Structure formats: structure tokens, C-alpha cells
Amino acid sequence: MQRFALIFVPYAWLLALFLVPFIIVFKISLSDIALSIPPYTPTFDNGLAAFFAELDFENFEFLTTDDLYWKAYLSSLRIAVISTVLTLFVGYPIAYAMARAPEEWRPTLMMLVILPFWTSFLIRVYAWMGILSQEGFLNQFLLWLGLIDTPLIILNTTSAVYIGIVYTYLPFMILPIYAALDRLDGSLIEAAEDLGCSRLQAFWLVTVPLSKNGIVAGSFLVFIPALGEFVIPSLLGGSGTLMIGKVLWEEFFNNRDWPVASAVAVILLLILIIPIVLFQRNQQKQAEADA
């Protein structure tokens, strides 16, 4: 009896508030828009057969006819890929240096990486608005150095979105790579150097392959949330920065077209399933390798 209650309560909660809502999204994505509240039509009133007859793929067809959605999906993918690579290039040296730091420093360094993660995401993105704007801190600094004569336009461009994603997701990249490098046996690198590798060769041939699991895990942890990101493109990006999370938001809140917003959500989910499954498999492989 106790065991039943223990399983039933969280199970029922997740069924009602996680699975059922998804089925509703799926259903609405196959419905027609109506000018009422809620603004979509099909109901169960006329029986199941009529219910299914009312459903159609119009919204998905609509997504293929309008360029906007295509472009938004592709540009989200591109932005997510590029910012994941950038985060890797920024994060790897930091993780590497942390793993090489004296042992007594490491807990402090770890905490310094995790601390920003606890501070508000919104505030961390907002902080860059003041830095990247035309009369912002970065431009003032570069003008003062004499590197540029006229302020650069960075805020409201896709470059600002890259900076925002790299900044906010950097801890997700550093931590798994650090974990992999921390376990790395230093004598392997010494052996490689003894056998005639230069330091750089030893790094490429020994360190990088052995930290592959960390690199893969970190990349997924950045790529997956970056793909559906909404806050960063809407605060740092301009009208030219198309991202699917932003399109979904606008479709829903500004155009109030719920069926199309739901169709956008369903396709975003389908796109995400591949990296999520790959990520899970990588994690499982790693867990098995550890065991």
C-alpha cells in the first residue's frame, strides 16, 4: 500500500502535468485556428470519429509554405552549432588549466565556475546589453585603446547572440571536460613525451582523445538548450536574428495563432530528439566504461 502511494503520487503528477500537456500540444498542432478563446476548434463533443476527421496537417503544410519557419529552423541550428564550437574553444583551455592547477586550488576554481550558474540567467544576459551597446563598455574601451575609430555595432546582431550563448552556457562545457581531464593519468602524457612526442603532439594524440567523453557531453549540454533558446536572441539579437524559440513565442503571444505555435513546438521537439538520444547513449556508454 505504502509502496503503491510512493509510486503513484509522482507518477500521476508527471502524467498529468508533463505527458498530457504534450498530447494536447500535438492535438492542437493538428487543429484549425478559431477566433475564440481558446483559439482552436476541435473538441471531443461529437465523438471520436468526428474528432479525428477534424484533424489535419494544414499547420504543418503552412510551415513548409512560409519561408520564415524554414529559415528560423536552419538559423537556429546554425547558431547552436557555431556557438557550441565557440564554447568548446573558450571552455577547453579553462578546463585544462583547472585540471593542471595545484590540488588545493581546485575546489575553489570549481566553485568559481559553478557560482555564475546559480545567478539569474536573465541578469547574466542583461549584463551584456550594457557592455555591447554602441556607447557601451566594450566600445568605450576599444576606442580608448585606439583599436577602433567608430563604435562597433554588436548589440542586436547575431554576434551578440553568440557571445551571450558562450557566456551563459560556458559552465556546462567546462565541468564535464574538467571531470574527464581530472581523471586523466598524467603518466600517459609523460610516456608520450618520452617516446618522442612534442608537447603539442602529446596533447593532440593523448589528452584530446582521452577527454573525448567530456567534450561530447559538454557539447550536447550547450547545443540542446541553445537550439530552443528564447531569452538570448530576444535581448541580444536583432530583428535579423531568427531563432525558433523566439518565433514560437511571437506566434503564440503576438499573433495568437496557437495551432501554428504548437506545430512549431512539435517540429522543434522532433529536431531535438536526435541530439537528445545521442547524448543519452554517450552518457550510458560512459557510465558503462566507468563501471
Place this chain on the structure above:
Amino acid sequence: MNRLSWFNVTSLTLGFAFLYLPMLILIVYSFNESKLVTVWAGFSTKWYGELIQNEAFLDAAWVTIKVAIMSSTLATILGTMAAYVLVRGGRFMGRTLFSGMIYAPLVMPEVITGLSLLLLFIGIGLDRGVMTIVLAHTTVAMCYVSVVVSSRLVTFDRSLEEAALDLGCSGFDAFRLVTLPIIAPAVISGWLLAFTLSLDDLVIASFAAGPSATTLPIKIFSAVRLGVSPEINALSTIMISIVAVGVITASLISKRASIKQQKDEQAAARAT
């Protein structure tokens, strides 16, 4: 141990500068006299004064804290139950679906979670407000809590529980008297995680809130869309300091606890 090479020192310095300078600049400029956020016009705390008098922000802050306390507490209870079921529950019907539902919200884009919950609330005719935000945050946060707690449960010596059961404890008493004290640090960090998730969340709250309730992130977001403002800088500084003090205190406490535990274990080893 080994000395750091110049390359490592540079990457650590640049890396941490990148992580911390933006927030430092934000904090410094919150004490700026000028309304123009990028021109330094002398030290002043006037934006903090204006913030305290801004009732819209205070109301939103109060709603946010209420939501965070309710949802993180509920999420901790449900998440701990879920973790227990996953690690100790054995086999039951639909176990795969259950673990899938625990892990899925962790990787789900917030826009999708928010949209789907909103459609549910409207579908069943629930009025949107504080309660719906609590329900939404609880659902996402319980999954995080369950991951944190189950990682502790996995490493936990099961024979302690069995000993309690053998000595006549009921199942619930064994959990309350033996298991819970041991997994308490994980449960507390799960609660903290759930609390900060709820405090920070903009996207899910925007979908779940409806017009009647406004949380602080929603308020900040609508203010920030118009550009940088010194009042928001002041508010951000307060929020950053609270988190920094909280996290540093928590880590000092846990460090002291682990030192104490080590000493106790050594003392116990000497006594035998």
C-alpha cells in the same frame, strides 16, 4: 604539486575575467549617479532608494518568493519520492515511461514546456495565476531534485536500511530515521536548486502566469526590453549578492560538516 605554465595561468585569468567582469561592471554601474548607464557621474545609492519605493517591483518580488518557496518545497517532496522509486522501487508497470518523464523535462526547451502547460491549464479551465506558476515550476524542478537525490541514493549503503527494518522499524520509520538523515545534504541541495530555478525562470512563468500574476523575471524582462536602466542594475546587484552569499555560506557549511565527519570517523577508529 605541479606549477602552472604561463599558458594555463593566462587561460584561467582570461576565463574567469570573462565569467566575472560582466557582472562586476553591472554592479559598479548600479552605483552610478547618472541616468545614462554608460557615463560615470560619481558614486550614488539613489537607484537602490528608488527601487525600494517601486511598488510594482516589490509586489513582483513577493510573488516570486512565494512561488519559489511553495514550488521548491513541493518539488523536493515529489522529487525525493521519485528518486526513491527509481533507485529502490524495483520493477513496476511503466517504469521506463516514468524514468523517461523524469529525464525529459531536463532537456526540454522551456518554450515547449511552457506552451504545453499553458494549453493544459486553459484546456481544463484553470484560472492562471500564482497557483499555475507553482504547478509548472514544481513539475520541472521535481525532475532536477530527483536527479540530485537519486545520485546520492545510488551510493548509499543499503544494509543500514535493512538493519533498521530488522530491528523493527516500519518502512516509513526506516526512511525517516535512517535514510533521510543520510541523504539530507542531497535533499537540501535539491531544494536549493529548485528554489533558484523557480526564482530565475522567465519563460515557463510567462506562459503559466496569465495577466493576473507577475513574477520578478517577467517584470525585469519587460523593463529590460526597452534598454539598460540603472534601477535594473541595482536590482540585479541585490540578486547577485544574495546568491553569492548563499552559495558561499552553503559551501563553507558543507566543508565544515565534512571535516567534522572526518574527525568523528577518526575518533571512532581510535576508540575501537
